[in-house]
Amino acid sequence: MTLGGWIAMLLSVGGVTALLGWCIYKVLATPESTQHLHSQADITTPDILDERSP
Protein backbone atom coordinates (compact mmCIF):
# COMPACT_ATOMS: atom_id res chain seq x y z
CA MET A 1 0.00 0.00 0.00
CA THR A 2 1.53 3.26 -1.12
CA LEU A 3 1.21 6.68 0.52
CA GLY A 4 -1.21 7.61 -2.25
CA GLY A 5 -3.29 4.54 -1.38
CA TRP A 6 -3.45 5.48 2.29
CA ILE A 7 -4.49 9.03 1.41
CA ALA A 8 -7.13 7.80 -1.08
CA MET A 9 -8.55 5.32 1.44
CA LEU A 10 -8.66 7.75 4.37
CA LEU A 11 -10.21 10.53 2.28
CA SER A 12 -12.80 8.21 0.70
CA VAL A 13 -13.86 6.34 3.82
CA GLY A 14 -13.61 9.48 5.95
CA GLY A 15 -15.57 11.50 3.40
CA VAL A 16 -18.53 9.15 3.12
CA THR A 17 -18.58 8.58 6.90
CA ALA A 18 -18.59 12.34 7.54
CA LEU A 19 -21.36 12.87 4.99
CA LEU A 20 -23.52 10.18 6.60
CA GLY A 21 -22.73 11.58 10.06
CA TRP A 22 -23.82 15.06 8.98
CA CYS A 23 -27.08 13.68 7.54
CA ILE A 24 -27.80 11.81 10.77
CA TYR A 25 -27.11 14.99 12.75
CA LYS A 26 -29.49 16.99 10.53
CA VAL A 27 -32.27 14.42 10.88
CA LEU A 28 -31.84 14.24 14.65
CA ALA A 29 -31.57 18.02 15.04
CA THR A 30 -34.52 18.95 12.81
CA PRO A 31 -37.88 19.24 14.58
CA GLU A 32 -40.65 17.05 13.14
CA SER A 33 -38.24 15.49 10.64
CA THR A 34 -40.04 12.16 10.94
CA GLN A 35 -43.15 13.72 9.42
CA HIS A 36 -41.39 14.94 6.31
CA LEU A 37 -38.60 12.51 5.45
CA HIS A 38 -39.33 9.59 3.15
CA SER A 39 -37.72 6.68 1.41
CA GLN A 40 -39.02 4.45 -1.37
CA ALA A 41 -39.70 1.70 1.14
CA ASP A 42 -42.07 3.69 3.34
CA ILE A 43 -44.33 5.02 0.60
CA THR A 44 -47.52 3.02 0.33
CA THR A 45 -48.86 3.60 -3.15
CA PRO A 46 -52.56 4.52 -3.48
CA ASP A 47 -53.25 1.49 -5.69
CA ILE A 48 -52.32 -0.82 -2.80
CA LEU A 49 -54.79 1.00 -0.56
CA ASP A 50 -57.45 0.75 -3.30
CA GLU A 51 -56.95 -3.02 -3.54
CA ARG A 52 -57.31 -3.35 0.22
CA SER A 53 -60.50 -1.31 0.43
CA PRO A 54 -63.70 -3.37 0.08
Added chain:
Amino acid sequence: MNQTGMKETWGTRLGVILAVTGSAVGLGNFLRFPGLAAKYDGGAFMIPYFIAFLLLGLPIAWTEWAMGRYGGRYGYNSSPGIFRVLWRNRAAPYVGVLAMVVPVMIYMYYVYIEAWCLAYAVRYLFGAMGFENPQQFREFFAKFTGIEEDGAAWAIEGQGVLGSGVFFLVLCFVLNFVLIYRGLSKGIEWFCSWAMPALLVCAVIVLIRVLTLGTPDPQRPELNVLDGLGYMWNPATERLGFLESLRKPEMWMEAAGQIFFSLSVGFGIIITYASYLKSDDDIALSGLTACAGNEFCEVALGGLMIVPAAFVFFGHETLQASESTFALGFVTLPNVFGKLPAGGDLIGFLFFFLLFLAAVTSSLSMLQPAIALLEEGLGLRRRASVAMLGFITAVGSAFVVYFSKDLAALDTIDFWVGTFGIYVLALFQVILFGWILGVDRGFEELDRGAEIRVPRIFKFIIKYVSPAYLLAVFLAWAYQSLFAPPAGKPSRLQAIVENRTVQLSIGMILLVSALFALLIAQSVQRWRATERAAGGDKP
Protein backbone atom coordinates in the same frame (compact mmCIF):
# COMPACT_ATOMS: atom_id res chain seq x y z
CA MET B 1 -43.10 7.13 10.08
CA ASN B 2 -45.70 9.47 8.71
CA GLN B 3 -48.05 9.44 11.64
CA THR B 4 -49.28 12.93 12.30
CA GLY B 5 -49.32 13.87 15.92
CA MET B 6 -46.97 11.08 16.97
CA LYS B 7 -44.57 12.37 19.59
CA GLU B 8 -41.07 12.37 18.17
CA THR B 9 -38.39 10.57 20.11
CA TRP B 10 -34.78 9.79 19.34
CA GLY B 11 -35.96 6.27 18.63
CA THR B 12 -38.43 7.32 15.96
CA ARG B 13 -35.85 9.64 14.41
CA LEU B 14 -33.27 6.87 14.33
CA GLY B 15 -35.97 4.72 12.76
CA VAL B 16 -36.32 7.33 10.03
CA ILE B 17 -32.58 7.33 9.41
CA LEU B 18 -32.46 3.55 9.21
CA ALA B 19 -35.45 3.42 6.86
CA VAL B 20 -34.08 6.10 4.56
CA THR B 21 -30.50 4.82 4.46
CA GLY B 22 -31.59 1.19 4.38
CA SER B 23 -33.82 1.78 1.38
CA ALA B 24 -30.75 2.38 -0.77
CA VAL B 25 -28.77 -0.66 0.40
CA GLY B 26 -28.83 -3.66 -1.90
CA LEU B 27 -26.79 -6.04 -4.02
CA GLY B 28 -25.03 -3.13 -5.72
CA ASN B 29 -23.17 -2.22 -2.53
CA PHE B 30 -21.78 -5.57 -1.45
CA LEU B 31 -21.59 -7.46 -4.75
CA ARG B 32 -21.58 -5.25 -7.87
CA PHE B 33 -19.32 -2.46 -6.60
CA PRO B 34 -16.45 -4.73 -5.45
CA GLY B 35 -16.65 -6.64 -8.74
CA LEU B 36 -16.24 -3.45 -10.77
CA ALA B 37 -13.53 -2.04 -8.48
CA ALA B 38 -11.57 -5.28 -8.91
CA LYS B 39 -12.07 -5.30 -12.68
CA TYR B 40 -10.57 -1.81 -13.00
CA ASP B 41 -7.68 -2.13 -10.53
CA GLY B 42 -9.47 -0.65 -7.54
CA GLY B 43 -7.70 2.63 -6.88
CA ALA B 44 -8.00 3.86 -10.45
CA PHE B 45 -11.71 3.09 -10.43
CA MET B 46 -12.38 5.18 -7.31
CA ILE B 47 -11.54 8.47 -9.05
CA PRO B 48 -14.26 8.34 -11.75
CA TYR B 49 -16.48 6.74 -9.13
CA PHE B 50 -16.36 9.69 -6.71
CA ILE B 51 -16.49 12.25 -9.50
CA ALA B 52 -19.62 10.50 -10.77
CA PHE B 53 -21.13 10.55 -7.28
CA LEU B 54 -20.68 14.30 -6.85
CA LEU B 55 -21.42 15.44 -10.40
CA LEU B 56 -24.02 12.87 -11.45
CA GLY B 57 -25.44 10.59 -8.77
CA LEU B 58 -26.35 13.07 -6.08
CA PRO B 59 -27.62 15.90 -8.33
CA ILE B 60 -29.60 13.56 -10.59
CA ALA B 61 -31.15 11.88 -7.55
CA TRP B 62 -32.42 15.30 -6.46
CA THR B 63 -33.75 16.03 -9.96
CA GLU B 64 -35.66 12.73 -9.97
CA TRP B 65 -37.28 13.42 -6.60
CA ALA B 66 -38.25 16.92 -7.75
CA MET B 67 -39.58 15.91 -11.20
CA GLY B 68 -41.50 12.98 -9.73
CA ARG B 69 -43.26 15.11 -7.13
CA TYR B 70 -43.95 17.77 -9.76
CA GLY B 71 -45.57 15.21 -12.09
CA GLY B 72 -47.51 13.69 -9.22
CA ARG B 73 -49.30 16.99 -8.66
CA TYR B 74 -50.81 16.60 -12.15
CA GLY B 75 -51.97 13.09 -11.37
CA TYR B 76 -49.25 11.11 -13.14
CA ASN B 77 -47.18 8.41 -11.47
CA SER B 78 -45.43 6.69 -14.38
CA SER B 79 -42.31 8.13 -16.02
CA PRO B 80 -43.92 8.37 -19.50
CA GLY B 81 -46.80 10.37 -18.02
CA ILE B 82 -44.47 12.59 -15.99
CA PHE B 83 -42.14 13.19 -18.96
CA ARG B 84 -45.22 14.22 -20.96
CA VAL B 85 -46.18 16.75 -18.28
CA LEU B 86 -42.66 18.18 -18.17
CA TRP B 87 -41.98 18.28 -21.91
CA ARG B 88 -44.78 19.20 -24.33
CA ASN B 89 -43.51 17.09 -27.16
CA ARG B 90 -44.98 13.99 -28.81
CA ALA B 91 -41.70 12.13 -28.27
CA ALA B 92 -41.62 12.78 -24.51
CA PRO B 93 -43.61 9.77 -23.28
CA TYR B 94 -41.70 7.43 -25.62
CA VAL B 95 -38.41 8.28 -23.91
CA GLY B 96 -40.17 6.67 -20.98
CA VAL B 97 -39.64 3.30 -22.70
CA LEU B 98 -36.20 3.34 -21.09
CA ALA B 99 -37.71 4.09 -17.68
CA MET B 100 -39.78 0.92 -18.07
CA VAL B 101 -37.16 -1.34 -19.65
CA VAL B 102 -34.43 -0.48 -17.14
CA PRO B 103 -36.17 -1.54 -13.91
CA VAL B 104 -38.08 -4.45 -15.47
CA MET B 105 -35.03 -5.99 -17.19
CA ILE B 106 -32.75 -5.39 -14.23
CA TYR B 107 -35.36 -7.22 -12.17
CA MET B 108 -34.97 -10.23 -14.50
CA TYR B 109 -31.40 -10.87 -13.35
CA TYR B 110 -31.52 -9.10 -9.99
CA VAL B 111 -34.04 -11.65 -8.70
CA TYR B 112 -31.69 -14.44 -9.81
CA ILE B 113 -28.81 -12.97 -7.80
CA GLU B 114 -31.24 -12.52 -4.94
CA ALA B 115 -31.84 -16.27 -5.26
CA TRP B 116 -28.09 -16.94 -4.99
CA CYS B 117 -28.07 -14.99 -1.70
CA LEU B 118 -30.99 -17.04 -0.38
CA ALA B 119 -29.37 -20.29 -1.53
CA TYR B 120 -26.08 -19.43 0.20
CA ALA B 121 -27.98 -18.48 3.39
CA VAL B 122 -29.89 -21.78 3.40
CA ARG B 123 -26.73 -23.76 2.65
CA TYR B 124 -25.01 -22.11 5.62
CA LEU B 125 -28.03 -22.95 7.77
CA PHE B 126 -27.74 -26.63 6.80
CA GLY B 127 -23.92 -26.68 7.08
CA ALA B 128 -23.47 -27.27 3.35
CA MET B 129 -20.75 -24.66 2.78
CA GLY B 130 -17.86 -26.49 4.42
CA PHE B 131 -15.33 -26.26 1.59
CA GLU B 132 -11.65 -26.54 2.38
CA ASN B 133 -9.90 -24.05 0.15
CA PRO B 134 -10.65 -20.99 -1.99
CA GLN B 135 -10.62 -23.00 -5.25
CA GLN B 136 -13.39 -25.27 -3.99
CA PHE B 137 -15.58 -22.22 -3.32
CA ARG B 138 -14.91 -21.03 -6.88
CA GLU B 139 -15.74 -24.44 -8.32
CA PHE B 140 -18.96 -24.62 -6.33
CA PHE B 141 -20.05 -21.18 -7.54
CA ALA B 142 -19.21 -22.12 -11.14
CA LYS B 143 -21.32 -25.31 -10.94
CA PHE B 144 -24.15 -23.64 -9.05
CA THR B 145 -24.51 -20.87 -11.61
CA GLY B 146 -23.78 -23.04 -14.66
CA ILE B 147 -20.83 -20.97 -15.84
CA GLU B 148 -19.32 -23.90 -17.77
CA GLU B 149 -22.12 -24.34 -20.31
CA ASP B 150 -25.56 -23.07 -21.22
CA GLY B 151 -28.43 -24.80 -19.48
CA ALA B 152 -26.23 -26.12 -16.66
CA ALA B 153 -27.65 -23.94 -13.90
CA TRP B 154 -30.62 -26.16 -13.10
CA ALA B 155 -28.96 -28.27 -10.41
CA ILE B 156 -25.69 -29.71 -9.13
CA GLU B 157 -25.79 -33.49 -9.37
CA GLY B 158 -26.36 -35.25 -6.04
CA GLN B 159 -27.06 -32.11 -3.99
CA GLY B 160 -30.86 -32.03 -4.22
CA VAL B 161 -32.65 -28.71 -3.89
CA LEU B 162 -29.69 -27.17 -2.04
CA GLY B 163 -27.72 -27.38 -5.27
CA SER B 164 -30.45 -26.01 -7.52
CA GLY B 165 -30.24 -22.33 -8.36
CA VAL B 166 -33.51 -22.65 -10.24
CA PHE B 167 -35.33 -23.91 -7.14
CA PHE B 168 -34.25 -20.82 -5.19
CA LEU B 169 -35.08 -18.57 -8.14
CA VAL B 170 -38.64 -19.93 -8.25
CA LEU B 171 -38.87 -19.43 -4.49
CA CYS B 172 -37.73 -15.80 -4.74
CA PHE B 173 -39.92 -15.14 -7.73
CA VAL B 174 -43.02 -16.44 -5.97
CA LEU B 175 -42.14 -14.55 -2.78
CA ASN B 176 -41.66 -11.27 -4.65
CA PHE B 177 -44.90 -11.55 -6.55
CA VAL B 178 -46.93 -12.64 -3.53
CA LEU B 179 -45.62 -9.58 -1.66
CA ILE B 180 -46.40 -7.29 -4.56
CA TYR B 181 -49.72 -8.95 -5.42
CA ARG B 182 -50.97 -8.74 -1.84
CA GLY B 183 -49.46 -5.28 -1.28
CA LEU B 184 -47.37 -6.40 1.69
CA SER B 185 -44.40 -4.15 1.07
CA LYS B 186 -45.10 -2.41 4.38
CA GLY B 187 -44.46 -5.70 6.18
CA ILE B 188 -41.12 -6.05 4.47
CA GLU B 189 -40.31 -2.44 5.34
CA TRP B 190 -41.04 -3.14 9.02
CA PHE B 191 -38.94 -6.30 8.85
CA CYS B 192 -36.05 -4.38 7.33
CA SER B 193 -36.15 -1.67 9.96
CA TRP B 194 -34.42 -4.17 12.22
CA ALA B 195 -32.82 -6.33 9.55
CA MET B 196 -30.80 -3.45 8.12
CA PRO B 197 -28.92 -2.63 11.33
CA ALA B 198 -28.27 -6.37 11.74
CA LEU B 199 -26.80 -6.48 8.22
CA LEU B 200 -24.50 -3.59 9.11
CA VAL B 201 -23.39 -5.36 12.31
CA CYS B 202 -22.59 -8.52 10.29
CA ALA B 203 -20.70 -6.43 7.74
CA VAL B 204 -18.61 -4.80 10.49
CA ILE B 205 -17.75 -8.24 11.96
CA VAL B 206 -16.69 -9.44 8.50
CA LEU B 207 -14.71 -6.23 7.94
CA ILE B 208 -12.80 -6.67 11.22
CA ARG B 209 -11.96 -10.25 10.24
CA VAL B 210 -10.78 -9.18 6.79
CA LEU B 211 -8.53 -6.49 8.23
CA THR B 212 -6.98 -9.01 10.63
CA LEU B 213 -6.41 -11.76 8.02
CA GLY B 214 -2.69 -10.98 7.77
CA THR B 215 -1.07 -13.49 5.40
CA PRO B 216 -3.28 -16.61 5.38
CA ASP B 217 -0.98 -18.61 3.06
CA PRO B 218 2.67 -18.49 4.27
CA GLN B 219 3.72 -20.04 0.92
CA ARG B 220 2.54 -16.84 -0.82
CA PRO B 221 3.60 -13.92 1.42
CA GLU B 222 2.73 -11.41 -1.33
CA LEU B 223 -0.95 -12.19 -0.77
CA ASN B 224 -1.44 -10.20 2.44
CA VAL B 225 -4.17 -7.88 3.59
CA LEU B 226 -2.06 -4.72 3.36
CA ASP B 227 -1.35 -5.37 -0.32
CA GLY B 228 -5.04 -6.21 -0.71
CA LEU B 229 -5.92 -2.77 0.61
CA GLY B 230 -3.25 -1.38 -1.71
CA TYR B 231 -4.89 -3.12 -4.68
CA MET B 232 -8.18 -1.48 -3.74
CA TRP B 233 -6.89 2.01 -2.98
CA ASN B 234 -3.51 2.70 -4.66
CA PRO B 235 -4.17 5.28 -7.40
CA ALA B 236 -1.44 3.82 -9.64
CA THR B 237 -1.07 0.09 -10.30
CA GLU B 238 1.96 -2.06 -11.03
CA ARG B 239 0.95 -2.33 -14.68
CA LEU B 240 -0.25 1.20 -15.30
CA GLY B 241 0.66 4.66 -14.08
CA PHE B 242 -1.86 7.04 -12.53
CA LEU B 243 -2.85 8.87 -15.71
CA GLU B 244 -2.61 5.81 -17.93
CA SER B 245 -4.99 3.85 -15.72
CA LEU B 246 -7.58 6.61 -16.14
CA ARG B 247 -7.58 6.39 -19.96
CA LYS B 248 -10.38 3.84 -20.17
CA PRO B 249 -13.69 5.38 -21.25
CA GLU B 250 -15.53 2.17 -20.39
CA MET B 251 -14.28 2.48 -16.79
CA TRP B 252 -15.68 6.03 -16.56
CA MET B 253 -18.97 4.83 -18.00
CA GLU B 254 -19.16 1.83 -15.66
CA ALA B 255 -18.24 4.00 -12.66
CA ALA B 256 -21.13 6.32 -13.49
CA GLY B 257 -23.33 3.27 -14.12
CA GLN B 258 -22.43 1.85 -10.72
CA ILE B 259 -23.32 5.12 -8.98
CA PHE B 260 -26.66 5.15 -10.79
CA PHE B 261 -27.27 1.44 -10.13
CA SER B 262 -26.60 1.55 -6.41
CA LEU B 263 -28.42 4.85 -5.82
CA SER B 264 -31.36 3.63 -8.00
CA VAL B 265 -30.89 6.77 -10.10
CA GLY B 266 -31.80 6.61 -13.80
CA PHE B 267 -34.13 3.66 -13.11
CA GLY B 268 -37.43 5.53 -13.22
CA ILE B 269 -38.04 4.24 -9.69
CA ILE B 270 -37.45 7.43 -7.68
CA ILE B 271 -39.59 9.45 -10.10
CA THR B 272 -42.50 7.08 -9.63
CA TYR B 273 -42.26 6.93 -5.84
CA ALA B 274 -41.73 10.70 -5.52
CA SER B 275 -44.95 11.25 -7.45
CA TYR B 276 -46.89 9.83 -4.49
CA LEU B 277 -45.45 12.37 -2.00
CA LYS B 278 -47.28 15.38 -0.60
CA SER B 279 -46.14 18.78 -1.85
CA ASP B 280 -44.68 19.82 1.53
CA ASP B 281 -42.71 16.61 2.12
CA ASP B 282 -38.93 16.94 2.25
CA ILE B 283 -37.07 15.56 -0.73
CA ALA B 284 -33.70 17.29 -0.36
CA LEU B 285 -32.53 15.80 2.95
CA SER B 286 -34.27 12.48 2.24
CA GLY B 287 -32.41 12.16 -1.06
CA LEU B 288 -29.08 13.15 0.45
CA THR B 289 -29.42 10.80 3.43
CA ALA B 290 -30.28 7.87 1.18
CA CYS B 291 -27.24 8.63 -1.01
CA ALA B 292 -24.96 9.03 2.02
CA GLY B 293 -26.10 5.75 3.60
CA ASN B 294 -25.62 3.97 0.32
CA GLU B 295 -22.10 5.36 -0.15
CA PHE B 296 -21.12 4.45 3.40
CA CYS B 297 -22.18 0.83 2.88
CA GLU B 298 -20.55 0.68 -0.53
CA VAL B 299 -17.22 2.40 0.09
CA ALA B 300 -16.58 2.03 3.81
CA LEU B 301 -17.90 -1.55 4.09
CA GLY B 302 -18.08 -3.19 0.66
CA GLY B 303 -14.88 -1.56 -0.59
CA LEU B 304 -12.85 -2.29 2.50
CA MET B 305 -13.79 -5.91 2.89
CA ILE B 306 -14.50 -7.74 -0.36
CA VAL B 307 -11.74 -6.60 -2.73
CA PRO B 308 -8.90 -6.87 -0.16
CA ALA B 309 -10.20 -10.29 0.92
CA ALA B 310 -10.47 -11.47 -2.69
CA PHE B 311 -6.89 -10.31 -3.29
CA VAL B 312 -5.66 -12.23 -0.24
CA PHE B 313 -7.37 -15.49 -1.24
CA PHE B 314 -7.00 -15.43 -5.02
CA GLY B 315 -4.41 -12.85 -6.11
CA HIS B 316 -4.92 -10.01 -8.55
CA GLU B 317 -4.84 -12.15 -11.72
CA THR B 318 -8.00 -13.96 -10.65
CA LEU B 319 -9.62 -10.72 -9.53
CA GLN B 320 -9.43 -9.20 -12.97
CA ALA B 321 -10.57 -12.40 -14.69
CA SER B 322 -13.69 -12.68 -12.54
CA GLU B 323 -16.62 -14.11 -14.52
CA SER B 324 -19.11 -11.42 -13.62
CA THR B 325 -19.17 -8.25 -11.57
CA PHE B 326 -21.59 -9.99 -9.21
CA ALA B 327 -19.51 -13.17 -8.80
CA LEU B 328 -16.69 -11.82 -6.66
CA GLY B 329 -18.63 -11.59 -3.40
CA PHE B 330 -19.99 -15.12 -3.75
CA VAL B 331 -16.54 -16.68 -4.04
CA THR B 332 -14.76 -14.37 -1.60
CA LEU B 333 -17.06 -13.90 1.37
CA PRO B 334 -17.43 -17.64 2.15
CA ASN B 335 -13.64 -17.80 2.49
CA VAL B 336 -13.76 -15.01 5.08
CA PHE B 337 -16.58 -16.71 6.98
CA GLY B 338 -14.49 -19.88 6.99
CA LYS B 339 -11.63 -17.99 8.64
CA LEU B 340 -13.72 -16.67 11.54
CA PRO B 341 -12.58 -18.16 14.86
CA ALA B 342 -16.15 -19.19 15.75
CA GLY B 343 -19.66 -18.90 14.36
CA GLY B 344 -18.58 -18.70 10.72
CA ASP B 345 -21.67 -20.60 9.51
CA LEU B 346 -23.97 -18.40 11.60
CA ILE B 347 -22.43 -15.18 10.32
CA GLY B 348 -22.49 -16.60 6.78
CA PHE B 349 -26.18 -17.42 7.12
CA LEU B 350 -27.04 -14.03 8.65
CA PHE B 351 -25.03 -12.04 6.13
CA PHE B 352 -26.49 -13.69 3.04
CA PHE B 353 -30.00 -13.82 4.48
CA LEU B 354 -29.97 -10.14 5.42
CA LEU B 355 -28.49 -9.25 2.04
CA PHE B 356 -31.31 -11.28 0.50
CA LEU B 357 -33.86 -9.19 2.46
CA ALA B 358 -32.18 -5.96 1.38
CA ALA B 359 -32.35 -7.22 -2.20
CA VAL B 360 -36.07 -8.07 -1.85
CA THR B 361 -36.86 -4.46 -0.87
CA SER B 362 -34.99 -3.27 -3.94
CA SER B 363 -36.55 -5.76 -6.34
CA LEU B 364 -40.08 -4.96 -5.11
CA SER B 365 -39.52 -1.30 -5.93
CA MET B 366 -38.26 -2.16 -9.43
CA LEU B 367 -41.71 -3.29 -10.54
CA GLN B 368 -43.63 -0.24 -9.34
CA PRO B 369 -42.77 2.00 -12.35
CA ALA B 370 -44.24 -0.52 -14.80
CA ILE B 371 -47.22 -1.20 -12.53
CA ALA B 372 -47.91 2.55 -12.46
CA LEU B 373 -47.86 2.68 -16.29
CA LEU B 374 -50.18 -0.29 -16.69
CA GLU B 375 -52.62 1.19 -14.20
CA GLU B 376 -52.75 4.78 -15.38
CA GLY B 377 -52.13 4.10 -19.05
CA LEU B 378 -54.23 1.01 -19.66
CA GLY B 379 -56.62 1.29 -16.74
CA LEU B 380 -55.68 -2.11 -15.34
CA ARG B 381 -56.15 -2.96 -11.68
CA ARG B 382 -53.01 -3.54 -9.61
CA ARG B 383 -53.39 -7.30 -9.57
CA ALA B 384 -53.84 -7.54 -13.34
CA SER B 385 -50.76 -5.35 -13.81
CA VAL B 386 -48.76 -7.54 -11.45
CA ALA B 387 -49.87 -10.72 -13.26
CA MET B 388 -48.84 -9.28 -16.63
CA LEU B 389 -45.46 -8.21 -15.29
CA GLY B 390 -45.03 -11.59 -13.64
CA PHE B 391 -45.27 -13.29 -17.03
CA ILE B 392 -42.85 -10.88 -18.74
CA THR B 393 -40.22 -11.08 -16.01
CA ALA B 394 -40.54 -14.86 -15.67
CA VAL B 395 -39.68 -15.26 -19.38
CA GLY B 396 -36.74 -12.89 -18.97
CA SER B 397 -35.40 -14.60 -15.86
CA ALA B 398 -35.65 -18.02 -17.54
CA PHE B 399 -33.61 -16.58 -20.42
CA VAL B 400 -30.90 -15.35 -18.03
CA VAL B 401 -30.78 -18.71 -16.23
CA TYR B 402 -30.61 -20.79 -19.41
CA PHE B 403 -27.82 -18.80 -21.11
CA SER B 404 -25.50 -19.29 -18.17
CA LYS B 405 -22.17 -19.94 -19.93
CA ASP B 406 -19.76 -17.35 -18.54
CA LEU B 407 -22.92 -15.66 -17.20
CA ALA B 408 -23.05 -14.05 -20.64
CA ALA B 409 -26.77 -13.19 -20.72
CA LEU B 410 -26.66 -11.72 -17.21
CA ASP B 411 -23.52 -9.75 -17.98
CA THR B 412 -24.85 -8.46 -21.33
CA ILE B 413 -28.17 -7.28 -19.88
CA ASP B 414 -26.34 -5.82 -16.88
CA PHE B 415 -24.14 -3.74 -19.18
CA TRP B 416 -26.60 -2.69 -21.91
CA VAL B 417 -29.53 -2.11 -19.55
CA GLY B 418 -27.95 -1.81 -16.07
CA THR B 419 -25.19 0.55 -17.21
CA PHE B 420 -25.81 1.90 -20.74
CA GLY B 421 -29.61 2.19 -20.46
CA ILE B 422 -29.42 3.87 -17.07
CA TYR B 423 -26.75 6.18 -18.44
CA VAL B 424 -28.90 7.32 -21.38
CA LEU B 425 -31.97 7.75 -19.19
CA ALA B 426 -29.98 9.78 -16.64
CA LEU B 427 -28.73 12.00 -19.48
CA PHE B 428 -32.27 12.62 -20.69
CA GLN B 429 -33.52 13.35 -17.18
CA VAL B 430 -30.81 15.84 -16.36
CA ILE B 431 -31.49 17.69 -19.64
CA LEU B 432 -35.23 17.57 -18.89
CA PHE B 433 -34.68 19.13 -15.47
CA GLY B 434 -31.96 21.62 -16.36
CA TRP B 435 -33.14 22.80 -19.79
CA ILE B 436 -36.81 21.93 -20.31
CA LEU B 437 -38.41 22.27 -16.89
CA GLY B 438 -35.76 24.89 -16.15
CA VAL B 439 -33.24 24.73 -13.37
CA ASP B 440 -34.90 27.61 -11.42
CA ARG B 441 -38.36 26.01 -11.48
CA GLY B 442 -36.77 22.69 -10.67
CA PHE B 443 -35.06 24.12 -7.61
CA GLU B 444 -38.31 25.75 -6.48
CA GLU B 445 -39.77 22.26 -6.44
CA LEU B 446 -36.71 20.84 -4.67
CA ASP B 447 -36.82 23.57 -1.99
CA ARG B 448 -40.53 23.13 -1.21
CA GLY B 449 -40.73 21.54 2.26
CA ALA B 450 -36.97 20.91 2.27
CA GLU B 451 -35.19 20.40 5.59
CA ILE B 452 -31.91 21.59 4.02
CA ARG B 453 -31.06 24.16 1.37
CA VAL B 454 -29.34 22.46 -1.56
CA PRO B 455 -26.18 24.47 -2.43
CA ARG B 456 -26.78 26.68 -5.48
CA ILE B 457 -23.62 25.41 -7.16
CA PHE B 458 -25.73 22.37 -8.04
CA LYS B 459 -27.82 24.56 -10.37
CA PHE B 460 -24.72 25.07 -12.47
CA ILE B 461 -23.69 21.43 -12.13
CA ILE B 462 -27.12 20.13 -13.20
CA LYS B 463 -27.50 22.53 -16.10
CA TYR B 464 -24.00 22.37 -17.57
CA VAL B 465 -21.59 19.98 -15.90
CA SER B 466 -23.66 16.80 -15.58
CA PRO B 467 -24.92 16.72 -19.21
CA ALA B 468 -21.50 17.70 -20.58
CA TYR B 469 -19.80 15.04 -18.45
CA LEU B 470 -22.27 12.33 -19.49
CA LEU B 471 -21.96 13.26 -23.17
CA ALA B 472 -18.15 13.43 -23.09
CA VAL B 473 -17.77 10.00 -21.47
CA PHE B 474 -20.34 8.52 -23.84
CA LEU B 475 -18.59 9.87 -26.95
CA ALA B 476 -15.16 8.73 -25.70
CA TRP B 477 -16.54 5.27 -24.97
CA ALA B 478 -18.24 5.02 -28.39
CA TYR B 479 -15.07 6.18 -30.18
CA GLN B 480 -12.87 3.71 -28.37
CA SER B 481 -15.30 0.82 -28.81
CA LEU B 482 -15.70 1.47 -32.54
CA PHE B 483 -12.27 2.64 -33.64
CA ALA B 484 -9.69 1.78 -30.98
CA PRO B 485 -10.81 -1.28 -29.01
CA PRO B 486 -8.32 -2.39 -26.33
CA ALA B 487 -6.37 -5.58 -27.00
CA GLY B 488 -7.53 -8.85 -25.43
CA LYS B 489 -11.20 -9.18 -24.56
CA PRO B 490 -13.56 -8.03 -27.38
CA SER B 491 -15.29 -4.72 -26.79
CA ARG B 492 -18.99 -4.64 -25.98
CA LEU B 493 -19.79 -3.69 -29.56
CA GLN B 494 -17.55 -6.42 -31.01
CA ALA B 495 -19.23 -8.97 -28.74
CA ILE B 496 -22.58 -8.17 -30.35
CA VAL B 497 -21.17 -9.22 -33.71
CA GLU B 498 -19.28 -12.28 -32.49
CA ASN B 499 -21.20 -13.87 -29.60
CA ARG B 500 -24.54 -15.62 -30.15
CA THR B 501 -25.71 -15.26 -26.52
CA VAL B 502 -24.93 -11.55 -26.61
CA GLN B 503 -26.97 -11.26 -29.84
CA LEU B 504 -29.91 -13.07 -28.26
CA SER B 505 -29.68 -10.90 -25.15
CA ILE B 506 -29.74 -7.75 -27.27
CA GLY B 507 -32.74 -9.21 -29.12
CA MET B 508 -34.46 -9.74 -25.78
CA ILE B 509 -33.81 -6.12 -24.78
CA LEU B 510 -35.24 -4.88 -28.09
CA LEU B 511 -38.29 -7.12 -27.73
CA VAL B 512 -39.09 -5.81 -24.25
CA SER B 513 -38.49 -2.24 -25.47
CA ALA B 514 -40.95 -2.76 -28.35
CA LEU B 515 -43.55 -4.15 -25.96
CA PHE B 516 -43.31 -1.12 -23.69
CA ALA B 517 -43.35 1.26 -26.67
CA LEU B 518 -46.68 -0.27 -27.70
CA LEU B 519 -48.03 0.00 -24.16
CA ILE B 520 -46.98 3.65 -23.99
CA ALA B 521 -48.60 4.38 -27.38
CA GLN B 522 -51.83 2.92 -26.03
CA SER B 523 -51.45 4.93 -22.82
CA VAL B 524 -50.94 8.18 -24.73
CA GLN B 525 -54.21 7.61 -26.61
CA ARG B 526 -55.99 7.03 -23.34
CA TRP B 527 -54.49 10.13 -21.72
CA ARG B 528 -55.49 12.25 -24.74
CA ALA B 529 -59.04 10.92 -24.63
CA THR B 530 -59.26 11.68 -20.91
CA GLU B 531 -57.96 15.21 -21.48
CA ARG B 532 -60.44 15.78 -24.33
CA ALA B 533 -63.28 14.52 -22.16
CA ALA B 534 -62.21 16.88 -19.38
CA GLY B 535 -62.24 19.70 -21.92
CA GLY B 536 -58.72 20.80 -21.23
CA ASP B 537 -55.23 20.39 -22.46
CA LYS B 538 -52.43 18.70 -20.61
CA PRO B 539 -50.61 20.98 -18.14
